[in-house]
Amino acid sequence: MGKVAVVGAGMTRFVRRAQETGKELSYLAARMALDSCGLTLKDVDAVVVGSAPDAFDGVHMKGEYLADGSGGWQKPTLRCFVGGATGVFAPIVGWYHVASGQFDTVLVVCEEKMSSCHPHPQGAFLTIFDHTTERALGPNLLWIFALEMNRYMTVHGITKEEIALVAVKNKKNALDHPCAHLGSEITVDDVLNSEVMAWPVNRLDVSPASDGAAAIVMCSERVAKRVSDRPVWVEGVGWHLDTAYWTNRDLYYPRYVEYAARMAYDMAGIKEPRKEINIVEPYDPFDYKELHHLEGLLFCKPGEAAKLTVDGVTARDGDLPVCPSGGLLGVGNPIAAAGLMKVCELFWQLRGEAGRRQVPGQPRRGLAQAWGDLMQVGTVVILGI
Amino acid sequence: MSVKITHWPGTSLSSADFAEGRVLTVRGGVKAEYAWDAGVAIGRYLEELKRGRLVARRCDGCRRVLVPPRMFCEECFRPTDAWVRLADTGTVQTFSISYVRWDMVRLTEPEIPAVIAIDGASPGYGILHLLGEVDPKEVRVGMRVKAVWKDPAERRGAITDIRYWAPIREGG
Numbered sequence: 063m064g065k066v067a068v069v070g071a072g073m074t075r076f077v078r079r080a081q082e083t084g085k086e087l088s089y090l091a092a093r094m095a096l097d098s099c100g101l102t103l104k105d106v107d108a109v110v111v112g113s114a115p116d117a118f119d120g121v122h123m124k125g126e127y128l129a130d131g132s133g134g135w136q137k138p139t140l141r142c143f144v145g146g147a148t149g150v151f152a153p154i155v156g157w158y159h160v161a162s163g164q165f166d167t168v169l170v171v172c173e174e175k176m177s178s179c180h181p182h183p184q185g186a187f188l189t190i191f192d193h194t195t196e197r198a199l200g201p202n203l204l205w206i207f208a209l210e211m212n213r214y215m216t217v218h219g220i221t222k223e224e225i226a227l228v229a230v231k232n233k234k235n236a237l238d239h240p241c242a243h244l245g246s247e248i249t250v251d252d253v254l255n256s257e258v259m260a261w262p263v264n265r266l267d268v269s270p271a272s273d274g275a276a277a278i279v280m281c282s283e284r285v286a287k288r289v290s291d292r293p294v295w296v297e298g299v300g301w302h303l304d305t306a307y308w309t310n311r312d313l314y315y316p317r318y319v320e321y322a323a324r325m326a327y328d329m330a331g332i333k334e335p336r337k338e339i340n341i342v343e344p345y346d347p348f349d350y351k352e353l354h355h356l357e358g359l360l361f362c363k364p365g366e367a368a369k370l371t372v373d374g375v376t377a378r379d380g381d382l383p384v385c386p387s388g389g390l391l392g393v394g395n396p397i398a399a400a401g402l403m404k405v406c407e408l409f410w411q412l413r414g415e416a417g418r419r420q421v422p423g424q425p426r427r428g429l430a431q432a433w434g435d436l437m438q439v440g441t442v443v444i445l446g447i
Numbered sequence: 448m449s450v451k452i453t454h455w456p457g458t459s460l461s462s463a464d465f466a467e468g469r470v471l472t473v474r475g476g477v478k479a480e481y482a483w484d485a486g487v488a489i490g491r492y493l494e495e496l497k498r499g500r501l502v503a504r505r506c507d508g509c510r511r512v513l514v515p516p517r518m519f520c521e522e523c524f525r526p527t528d529a530w531v532r533l534a535d536t537g538t539v540q541t542f543s544i545s546y547v548r549w550d551m552v553r554l555t556e557p558e559i560p561a562v563i564a565i566d567g568a569s570p571g572y573g574i575l576h577l578l579g580e581v582d583p584k585e586v587r588v589g590m591r592v593k594a595v596w597k598d599p600a601e602r603r604g605a606i607t608d609i610r611y612w613a614p615i616r617e618g619g
Contacts, residue, residue, distance in 0.1 A: 074457035081458040081470060090456040098452075120477055180474075182551045193483045194493070195515050196575050198607050200549060205560045205575075208543030213562075216541065216588045240455045260545035261557075261583075274457060305521065309562045309573045310513075313541060410450075417450040 066160040067286035067293035068153075068445060070099030070279035071406040076243040076394030079177035080273035084119060088131030088173045091275035091399075095169065096133075099279055099289055106279075107165040109134035111141040112152030112172035114397040114434075117186035118179050132171035132277075145190075146347065146434025147301070148172065149276070149401015150441040154299045156280040157443075161296075167281040174396035176271040183271050190436055204268075206437055208260040210313040211350045215262060217314040218365035220353075222262055226253035227371045228349035229266050232385045235378055236392025238418040241403075243272045243394030253349075269347045272394030276402040278409065292413050297427065298332065298444035300325030306436050319358030319433060322440035326429075327360075330444045336361050339444070340425035341411055342382065343404035345432040346389040355431055356384065358440065383421040386411065401432035405443055412447040488516045491530070497604040499596050501533040503568050514568040533567035535594035536615065540564050540573055544583045557583055563592060563612055579611030591615040 072094025074080070074087050082090065088111075096102060111132045113124045121127045125141020132139070142148065142155045149172050156170040176183040187203040214220065227250060236245030248266065256266040286293040302321035305311060323335070332338045344355035353367035361382065362370055370376050376384035387393055387407035390400045408428035410416040427446040433439060464470050485493055488504060492515060495502045504516035508523030512531050520527050542561035546554050559581070564573040578586060579595060592612040602608040 072452075073455070075455050075459065077457055077459035079460045081460050081464075082456075087457065094452070094456070120475070185550050188549055191575075192515075193481075194485050194489050195606050198605055199560070199575060199577060200558070201560065201575065202545070202547060202549040202551075204547060205543055205545060208545065209541045209560065209562055212543060212588065213541035240452075241457070257546075258544075259547050260543045262543070307515065309540075309575050310569075310571070312571055313562070415450045 063161045064163055065283040066157045066280055066296045067283065067290065068278050068280055068296065068409050069286055069290040069293050070095045070101065071277070071409045072098055073241055073276035073399070073403055073406055074274050075241040076272040076274035076396055078243065078270065078272060080175065084128055084173050084175045085131030087175065087273065087275035088128050088171050091277040092131065092133050092169060092171045095277035095279050101167065101279060101289060103133045106133055106137065106167050106169045108138040108159050108168045110152050110156045110159065110168060110170045111139065112143070112148040112170070112398040112402065113141065114143065114145060114148055114174055115186060117189065118174065118176055118183055120178060128173055133169050144434055144439045144441065146345070146397055147401065147432040147439040147441040148398040148434065149403070150405065150430050150432035150443050151301060152398065152402060153278060153280065153405050153443050154301060154441060157296050157299050160280055160282050166285045167279065169277065169279055170402070171275065171277040172398035172402040173275040174399050175273045176396060177273050204260040204263055206308065207348050208263045210437060211262050211348065213313040214350055214354055220365065220368045222254060223250055224368040224372055225267070225350045225353065226250045228346065228352045229253050229391050231371065231377060232346060232389040232391040235386055235419065236388025239388045239393050241274070242388050242392055244270050245388055245392050263348065267349045269390035269395040272396040274394060274396035274399045276399045276406050278402065278405060292447065294409050294412050294445050294447050296443065297446040298326035298330030300329070300442040302440045304438040306438055308436050308438065315364055316354055316358035316433070316440065318438055319355055319431065319440035320360060322442045323359045326442040326444050335359065336382065339427050339429050340423070341386060341408060341421055341428035342384045343387060343407055343428065343430040344384065345401065346385055346391050347395055349391060351433070352385060352389065355433065359429065359431060378419070378421055386416070386419050386421050404430040404432070405445070408445045412445060488518045492516050493604040496606065496608040497602045499599065501535055501565060503531045503533050505529045505531045511569045512567065512572065514565050514572055514574060531567065533565050537563040537565040537573065537592055537612070539578070539586065539588055539590040539592060540571065541588055542578060542586050559583055559586060561612070576609060577611040580613035
């Protein structure tokens with residue numbers, strides 16, 4: 063397998079409702095990624111598009127719809143989709159496009175426009191529940207997060223106060239992100255006193271629905287050495303799908319994340335992730351998910367991630383910075399674009415170009431992870447410099 | 448190059464932009480209706496619900512008792528072997544107290560969705576349903592519950608043939 067590098071990255075601002083269409087957002091991010099490494103569309107051999115359910119946009123076959131803005135017409139272009147995990151799966155697809163030896167330079171573009179769906183994009187999620195055995199009960203998407211969060215809290219004896227610290231940290235980190243939708247300085251009490259949506263989930267435990275796009279340029283070793291003075295290498299990738307019978311598994315632990323992580327660690331030759339990885343960007347659409355995912359990624363034992371947060375280990379200047387970008391909770395959650403934003407963040411952090419968000423100590427290796435479908439897909443990418 | 452980029456594209460719109468007609472939108476909907484076949488396994492599951500009974504499928508390969516039932520075992524990748532009658536009692540694995548409807552409209556009276564592990568199925572194997580006849584403050588993980596069925600004449604062969612699950616009271 064050939065070595066694969068990330069050589070460019072770009073993203074739009076994440077906002078509640080963007081004036082630009084999905085195509086226009088895709089173009090802006092894709093063009094920025096190309097410009098950042100001095101390449102043009104002529105240099106691109108293939109395009110990978112990542113976007114979540116068509117139902118958000120009410121546009122059928124969104125991959126084709128977004129293809130021109132993603133630079134994909136007149137090229138081998140593929141849309142990939144694994145629900146919320148798409149944003150970290152798209153660079154995995156980009157990786158095997160290049161690692162296979164078939165392509166030298168691949169443009170990976172992820173877009174989401176959540177604002178088009180009325181009255182609320184939540185309505186588009188209803189069809190993920192089983193049509194016969196679940197939908198008749200009138201479920202909403204918050205239910206499965208609330209059910210999972212309660213199980214996680216109950217099994218480990220973790221409090222809402224401890225979990226709220228994740229929202230406080232990530233929203234504060236996002237104040238330093240120029241694209242952030244919801245950076246703010248809040249307190250644990252603000253989270254606990256915010257509206258109860260579906261206990262134990264309060265409003266400030268949840269990331270906002272946003273519009274936005276992100277893009278990266280991936281290429282072979284040969285091209286990377288020619289076009290980039292600081293290529294960031296893909297050291298590991300992993301993905302895994304657990305059962306969709308989600309009421310048959312214990313929700314306290316994300317097995318699918320562990321299996322995806324083990325695949326990526328094996329590939330990267332990582333034995334002790336806690337010591338060998340310097341930055342983590344786990345998927346944080348809800349604050350407890352950051353903790354849940356850190357455990358699945360084997361950065362600590364099940365039930366111990368809350369303590370890492372309480373002790374400041376996961377702060378931007380802590381021993382293991384987690385979501386220094388501000389994460390989905392702070393930067394925003396245009397689903398597929400949010401996952402790829404995490405990969406962009408690693409790219410900038412590892413090159414020492416993250417500005418006010420820069421984690422100290424010249425990080426050498428970072429991990430981005432996303433999660434999706436009916437709480438059962440894990441995707442992991444490890445980048446190193 | 449994050450530090451080298453000074454302009455980040457993307458234009459944020461406010462409600463005033465719409466109220467004052469500064470931007471244009473087109474509204475439309477997708478009219479799509481479906482008739483989903485219940486299938487072999489869930490078809491029988493629904494028929495049994497109409498009779499006031501819960502059933503599962505047993506796989507002799509992995510010895511799991513599967514609810515919701517399926518005709519093939521996704522782990523052994525072979526046909527499941529037999530129908531198994533389950534009790535209409537179980538244990539709350541987890542629950543939520545939900546104040547929002549699917550479209551985010553707020554509810555005054557919360558719904559209490561729960562994952563209920565059904566007695567007689569493999570340990571921890573449950574279904575999504577609702578709890579009732581209980582003060583939300585009293586609900587606990589581990590609580591024992593029993594199905595409250597609709598009257599036979601009202602049952603349609605649907606998951607809603609069970610109205611909800613109520614706590615099993617001491618001596619009751």
